[in-house]
Amino acid sequence: MENTAKQTEIKTIALLILPGVQLLDVAGPCDVFMSANHFLPDDSALKYEVELISSTSDKIVYSSAGIPLTCGHSIDDDDFPIDTLLVAGTELSVLDEVNTGLYSYLQRRATSVRRIGSVCVGAFVLAKAGLLRGKQVTTHWKYAAILQKDYPELEVNVNPFFIRDEGIYTSGGVTSGIDLALALLEEDFGKPLASEVAKHLVLYLKRPGVQTQFGDLVGDYDLLSPFTKAIRDLLKDKLGQAVSIDYMAESVHMSVRNFSRVFLKESGMTPGKFLEKMRLDQAKNMLEYTDMSPAMIAQKCGFGNVVSLRRLFLKYLSISPVQFRKTCKGSE
Known part of the structure; x- marks a missing residue:
């Protein structure tokens, strides 16, 4: 009698692990894919397998928490099939010590995998390997x-x-690797299964807002140029007042035209846009750490009225001030 049992195809999800990796960069995506297997029927034609690949010849890699991760493979192994390859992040300083063989490995593997991507700082690794040009x-x-x-x-x-750009996927900070994994799962099996896994893991299938709601819109202070820091320091106590570009230029003894040109070069944005983002950053802090009404916050941050505040929150963060406060405070 002919055997008509359905053959299950295994799709290998490989996570490339660098020293000092954050555990969530690895564990988050792993749990998404392994949970999907749990919800698939026993006779499913497709299931996932997760493999860890060490970025060095040593198959034990220590995480940022000091917990050792035992990898089944290293970058010396090219003899097993990979469907999706994700590079997990680490501290930027670690990348200075990475063996150049890692980049050669990625270049070779990129030609054979169906999808390649990164979690967090893993994007720097893909970029150095030359895999993100024009993306x-x-x-x-x-x-x-x-x-x-x-x-x-x-x-x-x-x-x-x-973000997906053709067959290249990059994700934001740490837990964004879970958002990416859910999107890849939805791509493979559809929204119903992805939703089931998200519910099981107590997650949003598609998280509201944008990544920048968690950081400063003007950027990390320590990463600003000295010129930009000086303007930021000048403005930080004047955000509720009417501030003109003329005032900024006069404060550093420059013409408005020259100041605008230099500021754009130093900060990557116009003075007006920088001031707007500084005001939004202050509004975010006040929504998170005070019980002040959005209308009062709009006045104190120089927006004039709550309508303007809401419009700019939706423009930059894709959520309203009220939604942002609920997210920060965990209130209903």
Whole structure:
């Protein structure tokens, strides 16, 4: 009698692990894919298998928490099939010590995998391997400006939790790897299964807002140029007042035209846009740490009225001030 049992195809999800990796960069995506297997029927034609690949010849890699991760493979192994390859993030300083063999490995593997992507700072690894040229990408909000500066050929968009550009996927900071994994799962099996897994893990299938709601819109202070820091320091106590570009220029003894040109070069944005983002950052802090009404916050931050505040929150963060406060405070 002919055997008509359905053959199950295994799709290998490989996570490339660097020293100092954050556990959530690895565990988050792993739990999404393994949970999907749990909800698939026993006779499913497709199931996932997760493999960890060490970025060195040593198959034990220590995480940022000091917990050792035992990898089944290293970058010395090219003899097993990979469907989806994700590079997990680490601290930027670690990348200076990475063996150049890692980049050769990624270049070889990129030609055979169906999908390749990154979690958090893993985007820097893909960029150095030359795999992101001309692509729109994202990374952790804190390091997006550095990625753009180091790789000007990229189009870095700090807002999304993840971005797909053809077969290249990049995700934002840490937990954004879970958002990416859910999107890949939905791509493979459809929304119903992805929704079931998200509910099981107590997650949003598609998280509200954008990544920048977690950081400063003007960027990390320590990463600003000295000129930009000086203007930021000048403005920080005047956000509720009417502030003109003329005032900013006069404060540093420059003409308005020259000041605007220099400021754009130093900060990557116009003085007016910088002031607007500083006001939004202050409004975010006040919504999170005070019980002041949105209308009062709008006045104190120089927006004039709550309608303007709401409009700019939706423009930059894709959520309203009220939704932002609920997210921060965990209130209904």
